[in-house]
Amino acid sequence: MKRKVVLTSNPEESSRVPGEMKSIFVSPFRFYFVFSLILFAFTFLGGRLYFLQVHESDKYRDFALGARKNFIGVEARRGDVVDKKGNLLATTRSVVTVGLDPHSMDEGDDWKLPELARILDLSLEDLQNAIDRKIKFSGPENEQVAKVRWVKLKDEVDEATYRKIQFLRVKGVYGNFKHSRVYPNKNLASHLIGFVNKEGTAAMGVERLADYYLKGQDGWKESEKDGRRREMPQYRSFEVAERPGLNVELSIDRIIQEIVEKELRSVVEEYDPLSASVIVGDPQSGRILALANVPDFDPNHFNEYDLSTQRNRAVSDLYEPGSTFKIVPVAGALNEGLVDAEEIIDCSVSLYQIGSRKLRLPGDHHPLGKISVREIVKKSSNRGAAQLGIKLGPGRLYEYCRQFGFGAKTEFGMGGERQGTLHPPKNWDGLTITRLPMGHSVSVTPMQVHAAMSAVANDGILMKPNFISRVFDENGKTVVSFRPQPVRRVVGAGVARELTNMLVEVVSDEGTARQAKLEGFRVAGKTGTTQKIIDGKYSNRHHVASFAGYFPAEKPEIMITVVVDEPKMKSGRLGYGGSVAGPVFQKISQQIISYLGLKPPRIAPGPSRRNQELAGSVNSLGAL
Amino acid sequence: MSNRAIIAVLLVITVFGAGSIGLVWLRMEISSVARECGDLEDELEIVAREVHELRAQYSRAMRPAALASMVQGRLHMPKRQNTYHVSAEDMKRRLRSNEAESRSNFKSRGEFAGTR
Numbered sequence: 001m002k003r004k005v006v007l008t009s010n011p012e013e014s015s016r017v018p019g020e021m022k023s024i025f026v027s028p029f030r031f032y033f034v035f036s037l038i039l040f041a042f043t044f045l046g047g048r049l050y051f052l053q054v055h056e057s058d059k060y061r062d063f064a065l066g067a068r069k070n071f072i073g074v075e076a077r078r079g080d081v082v083d084k085k086g087n088l089l090a091t092t093r094s095v096v097t098v099g100l101d102p103h104s105m106d107e108g109d110d111w112k113l114p115e116l117a118r119i120l121d122l123s124l125e126d127l128q129n130a131i132d133r134k135i136k137f138s139g140p141e142n143e144q145v146a147k148v149r150w151v152k153l154k155d156e157v158d159e160a161t162y163r164k165i166q167f168l169r170v171k172g173v174y175g176n177f178k179h180s181r182v183y184p185n186k187n188l189a190s191h192l193i194g195f196v197n198k199e200g201t202a203a204m205g206v207e208r209l210a211d212y213y214l215k216g217q218d219g220w221k222e223s224e225k226d227g228r229r230r231e232m233p234q235y236r237s238f239e240v241a242e243r244p245g246l247n248v249e250l251s252i253d254r255i256i257q258e259i260v261e262k263e264l265r266s267v268v269e270e271y272d273p274l275s276a277s278v279i280v281g282d283p284q285s286g287r288i289l290a291l292a293n294v295p296d297f298d299p300n301h302f303n304e305y306d307l308s309t310q311r312n313r314a315v316s317d318l319y320e321p322g323s324t325f326k327i328v329p330v331a332g333a334l335n336e337g338l339v340d341a342e343e344i345i346d347c348s349v350s351l352y353q354i355g356s357r358k359l360r361l362p363g364d365h366h367p368l369g370k371i372s373v374r375e376i377v378k379k380s381s382n383r384g385a386a387q388l389g390i391k392l393g394p395g396r397l398y399e400y401c402r403q404f405g406f407g408a409k410t411e412f413g414m415g416g417e418r419q420g421t422l423h424p425p426k427n428w429d430g431l432t433i434t435r436l437p438m439g440h441s442v443s444v445t446p447m448q449v450h451a452a453m454s455a456v457a458n459d460g461i462l463m464k465p466n467f468i469s470r471v472f473d474e475n476g477k478t479v480v481s482f483r484p485q486p487v488r489r490v491v492g493a494g495v496a497r498e499l500t501n502m503l504v505e506v507v508s509d510e511g512t513a514r515q516a517k518l519e520g521f522r523v524a525g526k527t528g529t530t531q532k533i534i535d536g537k538y539s540n541r542h543h544v545a546s547f548a549g550y551f552p553a554e555k556p557e558i559m560i561t562v563v564v565d566e567p568k569m570k571s572g573r574l575g576y577g578g579s580v581a582g583p584v585f586q587k588i589s590q591q592i593i594s595y596l597g598l599k600p601p602r603i604a605p606g607p608s609r610r611n612q613e614l615a616g617s618v619n620s621l622g623a624l
Numbered sequence: 625m626s627n628r629a630i631i632a633v634l635l636v637i638t639v640f641g642a643g644s645i646g647l648v649w650l651r652m653e654i655s656s657v658a659r660e661c662g663d664l665e666d667e668l669e670i671v672a673r674e675v676h677e678l679r680a681q682y683s684r685a686m687r688p689a690a691l692a693s694m695v696q697g698r699l700h701m702p703k704r705q706n707t708y709h710v711s712a713e714d715m716k717r718r719l720r721s722n723e724a725e726s727r728s729n730f731k732s733r734g735e736f737a738g739t740r
């Protein structure tokens with residue numbers, strides 16, 4: 001083996017071979033051992049790096065992204081519901097759900113806990129229990145243990161209270177913002193407005209009907225978060241802005257609604273009925289100005305009320321309309337030219353002969369003898385109405401019932417609306433032709449009666465009842481307009497006006513609705529008193545009292561329907577439509593006249609003089 | 625290595641270094657502006673929430689039942705006899721005459737001159 005000679009000035013060093021140099025500092029074994037260790041360590045690190053970066057790269061990349069990525073859903077604010085004057089009926093406010101992470105709580109903050117409990121209106125014990133709830137058991141036999149990272153302390157905390165909590169700076173206590181629906185007017189128009197339940201689902205009323213417009217569209221942001229879980233806006237990679245819900249304007253008027261509800265409360269105090277409904281509307285457009293039922297509920301606390309209180313009885317409860325239904329045979333007979341207003345009908349007979357058949361006619365409360373069609377309406381003669389029904393015949397009578405909207409939904413738009421019962425002539429028994437004209441053998445909703453009577457007030461044109469005027473955006477710009485919708489012409493305009501004149505006589509000293517009279521106004525209306533069917537028979541003690549009327553009769557502006565189910569009368573009196581529902585109509589009307597400043601079309605000489613005096617005094621005041 | 629090459633290398637390093645530092649500075653500025661924008665967004669949201677809260681409170685306070693309870697026994701709806709119907713023309717005529725009258729009165733009384 002050839003040895004390499006190293007030239008050096010030092011004679012000792014010059015005589016050594018290169019390998020021998022290392023042995024001066026470290027032995028070859030140690031050298032190779034350390035070298036191997038380092039090599040192994042680097043190889044291990046390289047392998048680990050390969051394992052993490054290549055083999056398991058997807059898993060750890062996802063993990064890192066998950067830890068850093070911040071996905072924030074932005075809940076769209078639900079639109080407002082307002083009345084025709086823009087008063088809020090339903091709105092959305094932000095509330096905070098306050099909770100804590102038991103594992104992030106710091107013992108150094110313990111002295112703040114009494115103050116936190118006071119702000120949240122919780123007992124210190126409850127708060128301590130929440131802090132101690134660090135683990136939870138799950139699985140069929142509670143064999144799985146998981147850390148609890150969120151314990152809810154209180155729901156729906158307002159923002160001002162939450163700021164106080166933030167000011168305390170208790171580590172581990174934080175809140176999540178969410179939207180909460182508020183109904184500032186409490187029970188007012190609860191059946192029309194409906195409510196949104198705790199899950200955020202629109203459950204009934206306009207909330208459900210117009211949910212498509214009201215709910216808006218949620219947005220979201222994708223960005224990164226820092227170590228304190230705060231969003232770093234500079235790393236926002238995607239952002240889809242939320243679109244707030246549109247607002248809905250109803251045709252109802254908050255003041256008229258309040259007037260109606262106040263009167264309904266009086267009805268409850270006086271008669272303690274099973275239920276009562278009042279509908280106020282504009283007969284020419286079909287717009288509803290107020291709709292109220294008792295019992296009602298507060299949509300802010302809907303879960304505290306019985307389900308039956310949430311039923312919109314004006315569209316979902318059925319009753320036999322009784323005499324209010326007489327407008328159908330009378331209008332039909334007039335429209336077909338079978339009779340005129342002055343034609344005499346013999347109401348003293350109890351049997352009506354058709355060919356070989358003899359039909360038994362229903363009785364009247366008092367014998368009326370031979371009376372005109374006009375008086376049949378004024379005196380609400382059952383026997384007279386039955387004879388008009390017979391003159392029309394089953395086919396035409398049924399057709400007029402359908403034309404007036406009975407036996408079909410009004411398409412008012414509310415969930416739970418019922419169409420009522422109106423059997424086709426093939427299913428009638430021998431008595432139906434005489435009982436249907438007086439409002440028996442048929443069941444209707446108060447809304448159907450309201451729409452039918454409005455058709456008479458509207459020169460014979462049936463309008464679709466509606467209570468949404470428009471949908472508008474946050475700038476007040478109309479997005480969708482809901483215009484009045486005529487359904488069909490039911491009777492000729494002349495017939496409708498003739499019938500109105502007859503109905504005006506109902507609300508007179510000789511008619512059945514003298515308690516519905518309004519000073520200075522001609523009121524047209526019809527009372528209804530229905531015996532309820534109890535145990536399969538018409539009861540003499542259980543009644544439904546109703547009145548449907550409108551004014552001014554010359555140019556109807558307000559149509560009111562009142563239905564009181566089973567009023568409890570004092571001293572054994574009967575709960576007639578004229579004595580129970582009529583006064584309710586009168587009181588509501590008087591207040592509406594004052595509120596809207598309705599002017600009678602024909603002013604009587606007395607009030608006119610008074611108006612002149614008032615005009616004079618106003619003039620002199622103006623001169624001061 | 626020649627002096628020229630050394631200067632070129634130093635120049636490249638300086639340019640790239642300054643550029644990198646500039647980029648970092650720019651990035652920090654962007655972050656700062658983004659953070660401020662985020663804070664402003666939060667403040668806007670807070671104000672919007674407060675406005676909504678106040679509107680709800682106002683509506684609750686102004687609901688007819690609440691107002692009626694405040695004036696219970698003292699105020700009622702005017703009766704028909706107490707209602708005077710004014711036509712649009714009458715109103716315009718009255719407003720015009722009052723306006724002219726009040727202008728002259730104010731002038732003579734010196735309401736706006738601060739003399740009272």
